[in-house]
Amino acid sequence: MSERMGFFTDTSVCIGCKACEVACKEWNDVPDDGFVFRATSYDNTGALGASTWRHVAFIENGDGWLMSSDVCKHCTDAACLDVCPTGALFRTEFDTVVVQSDVCNGCGYCVPACPYGVIDRREGDGRAWKCTMCYDRLRGGLEPACAKACPTDSIQFGPLDELRERAAARVAGLHAAGRTEARLYGEDPADGVGGDGAFFLLMAEPETYGLPPDPVVTTRDLPAMWRWAAAAALSMVGVTVLATAGRRR
Amino acid sequence: MARERAMVPKAEFGSYYGQPIIKAPIWHEPHMPLYLYLGGLSGACGLAAAVEELRAGPGGPPATVARLAAAAAAAAGAGFLVAELGRPERFLNMLRVFKPTSPMSVGSWVLAAHGGATALAAGSAVTGLLPAAGRLAALASGLTGPVMSTYTAVLVADTAVPAWHEARRELPFLFAGSALAGAGAVGIVSGLARPETAVPGRRMAALGAAVETVASTVMERRLGTLADPYRQDGMMRAGRLLTAAGGVLAALAGLPAGPRGGSRRGQGIVPAGRGPAGGWPGSAGRASAGGPVRAARAAVAAARSGYAGARTASRPGLRELAGVAAAAALTAGAVCTRFGVLRAGRASAADPAYIVGPQRERLAARRAAEAARTPGDGGRTAGDGGRTAGDGDRPAGGSG
Numbered sequence A: 001m002s003e004r005m006g007f008f009t010d011t012s013v014c015i016g017c018k019a020c021e022v023a024c025k026e027w028n029d030v031p032d033d034g035f036v037f038r039a040t041s042y043d044n045t046g047a048l049g050a051s052t053w054r055h056v057a058f059i060e061n062g063d064g065w066l067m068s069s070d071v072c073k074h075c076t077d078a079a080c081l082d083v084c085p086t087g088a089l090f091r092t093e094f095d096t097v098v099v100q101s102d103v104c105n106g107c108g109y110c111v112p113a114c115p116y117g118v119i120d121r122r123e124g125d126g127r128a129w130k131c132t133m134c135y136d137r138l139r140g141g142l143e144p145a146c147a148k149a150c151p152t153d154s155i156q157f158g159p160l161d162e163l164r165e166r167a168a169a170r171v172a173g174l175h176a177a178g179r180t181e182a183r184l185y186g187e188d189p190a191d192g193v194g195g196d197g198a199f200f201l202l203m204a205e206p207e208t209y210g211l212p213p214d215p216v217v218t219t220r221d222l223p224a225m226w227r228w229a230a231a232a233a234l235s236m237v238g239v240t241v242l243a244t245a246g247r248r249r
Numbered sequence B: 001m002a003r004e005r006a007m008v009p010k011a012e013f014g015s016y017y018g019q020p021i022i023k024a025p026i027w028h029e030p031h032m033p034l035y036l037y038l039g040g041l042s043g044a045c046g047l048a049a050a051v052e053e054l055r056a057g058p059g060g061p062p063a064t065v066a067r068l069a070a071a072a073a074a075a076a077g078a079g080f081l082v083a084e085l086g087r088p089e090r091f092l093n094m095l096r097v098f099k100p101t102s103p104m105s106v107g108s109w110v111l112a113a114h115g116g117a118t119a120l121a122a123g124s125a126v127t128g129l130l131p132a133a134g135r136l137a138a139l140a141s142g143l144t145g146p147v148m149s150t151y152t153a154v155l156v157a158d159t160a161v162p163a164w165h166e167a168r169r170e171l172p173f174l175f176a177g178s179a180l181a182g183a184g185a186v187g188i189v190s191g192l193a194r195p196e197t198a199v200p201g202r203r204m205a206a207l208g209a210a211v212e213t214v215a216s217t218v219m220e221r222r223l224g225t226l227a228d229p230y231r232q233d234g235m236m237r238a239g240r241l242l243t244a245a246g247g248v249l250a251a252l253a254g255l256p257a258g259p260r261g262g263s264r265r266g267q268g269i270v271p272a273g274r275g276p277a278g279g280w281p282g283s284a285g286r287a288s289a290g291g292p293v294r295a296a297r298a299a300v301a302a303a304r305s306g307y308a309g310a311r312t313a314s315r316p317g318l319r320e321l322a323g324v325a326a327a328a329a330l331t332a333g334a335v336c337t338r339f340g341v342l343r344a345g346r347a348s349a350a351d352p353a354y355i356v357g358p359q360r361e362r363l364a365a366r367r368a369a370e371a372a373r374t375p376g377d378g379g380r381t382a383g384d385g386g387r388t389a390g391d392g393d394r395p396a397g398g399s400g
Ligand code: SF4
Pocket: A072, A073, A074, A075, A078, A079, A080, A081, A097, A113, A114, A115, A116, A117, A118, A119, A130
């Protein structure tokens, strides 16, 4: 229907205000995720999870700060969606990935399938939750709550093609200004997940922010995996025939 | 390749406060490992029942205990599966759709078909009703059974968990061997009543244990340090020991062609017309668990007199004791292995080094390959490189 929408999170201008985390909780009515002092700089949220759909990472690295607002990547080839046995996870008309909470039966398969560790099952609720890219707001013609609230435009929302152009220009500008550590993450449609619908400009290696350097959608190997399973199944038949051989007839 | 990997120091790569990158599997104990065990057992028993039906021919005696064990294990396994869900009341949502991209969806349908077939086959054997339909169902469980026992390996391998995804070649064989060994244990125990029928059970047990042992050895070698979570897990180690010991015992129990070891015509892998009481590995485990030999002999004799009914209970020979010990060890080993696989998966997901290290190597290799190519086709071939990076033939590449 409409063109593919996405997030471009430019971490070089993130100020760590967590307005995105708050806006997300408010709009989506996400329950609290515990109040703990984690001693990980200003990050008391920890990681993305069932009740954390935007997560601001803080790294104090000697000469300064690294801050980054993480989110579901809305992968082109989404493992969570591939493995979901109920069809609860689906792809919307905006090419985003959303869980239908009335269909999810809490099987938990999507949780270890996501190569970014995004989606999780909520204790007590029994269902899987993650960022919807504010599906309801999108349908109403509004931008997602986090992007709306972000005071520095670190979180940018728009048609993915447009965002990719903007990001390429931004990284070129930073390189020209001598910030050669700037790099794009998840913008490449040729990467292991077919490119992210939510991609990033990072100022350090991805793993510094807790992101996998080269994520892969494991369903790519599904045909090979079924072939190995078929070989094992056939060997079971062979063993059983052998085991019962030579006793009668 | 394993050697190269072993030299990569874990601390070389950064991480975000050492936090995990992916989410560990949230599946619970004992639900998930017991489902893996019971599903595997049911599959192998269903297969055994079908092979026995084929050998017996139409009108032959049904392989009653194999049918019963297959049905009971499938039903119990399904119970654990439903209990594992966050929303058990929505279990049937699994059967709203068929999604070939989801091993769990495929598995739900396999379980439904296998559970139905084994239930029908067992019901027919017990009641004597609809023998033709029962036989057909037992034969069908020979098709669903091997899939039932191995699909769970695809299920866990199709995740971002490095110890699971990278072991996608060997895990099906590990599960297949474990399932055969578990079913062999059922055959051995039910064969106490008629020693000659324990022969296929012992063979399945010994061969299954061999398959499982070879699969886990090959896997650990091929995966290098990515297999550390398996090596470091106590359940996994216990499973390997028990399986190996059980396999050897099962083979030993079958070695000398004693007076009762001849091949008598008639019953299937397990005695026909016997109740399920003969088939339960648990009772064997209790009977033989570490007690003095005399107590064990007495227990086996009691069990035999129980199963054999009119037959005179005699002191069991060493071979039978070895068989019971083998059955107990193999059952315990199969259960331990499934717990070990889950725990190793959790440990593998929890340590970012298992993800960052292999992925950085993969990335570096791809970039080097890109740089070596002509600039013209760089973009497209980079994509192909990405697509093949996780292919089944690439060893120990680190998963997403
Ligand atoms: S980041 Fe994870 S949860 Fe989000 S779409 Fe991709 S696989 Fe699914």
